[in-house]
Amino acid sequence: MKYTIYHNPRCHKSRCALDWLTKKQLDVTVIDYIKTGITLKQLKQISESLGLAPQNWVRKEEAEYKTHVKGKTLTDEELFALMVRFPKLIQRPIVQWANQAVIARPIELLFDALTDAD
Numbered sequence: 001m002k003y004t005i006y007h008n009p010r011c012h013k014s015r016c017a018l019d020w021l022t023k024k025q026l027d028v029t030v031i032d033y034i035k036t037g038i039t040l041k042q043l044k045q046i047s048e049s050l051g052l053a054p055q056n057w058v059r060k061e062e063a064e065y066k067t068h069v070k071g072k073t074l075t076d077e078e079l080f081a082l083m084v085r086f087p088k089l090i091q092r093p094i095v096q097w098a099n100q101a102v103i104a105r106p107i108e109l110l111f112d113a114l115t116d117a118d
Contacts, residue, residue, distance in 0.1 A: 004029045006038070006046070006094040014093035017104040020111075021095070033087045043080045046094055049101035054079040057091040057103055064089055 003021060007030050008014045021028045031038070047054055054076055059065060064086040069079065083089045093104045095113075104110035 017093040
C-alpha cells in the first residue's frame with residue numbers, strides 16, 4: 001500500500017511519524033507542504049479522507065489563524081484558500097492512504113489507524 005505524509009520537518013510530531021513509517025518500511029511519499037506548498041485539490045482530498053471539514057483540522061495557535069480566521073465565519077472554500085496561502089494553518093502530520101487519512105497527533109492515532117487498516 002502507498003502512504004503519503006504531509007510533513008513539516010520542523011515539527012517534532014511530524015518527524016516522529018515519518019520516522020515510524022520509515023522504520024515500518026512502508027512505501028511513503030513525503031510532501032513538505034510548507035516548502036512546496038499544497039493545492040486546493042490536495043486539501044479537498046485530505047478533507048474527504050479524514051472525514052472532517054477543514055475547520056476541524058486547522059491549527060488554531062498559528063498567527064495566521066488569529067489574523068485571518070479567528071472570530072470569522074468562513075466557508076470551507078474560504079478556509080481551504082487560506083490553507084493554500086498559509087500552509088502553516090494545516091494540522092500536522094497528516095498521513096493518507098487509500099481513501100483514509102489520520103492526523104497523527106498524538107502519534108498513537110497513527111499506530112491505531114494503521115493497525116486497523118491491516
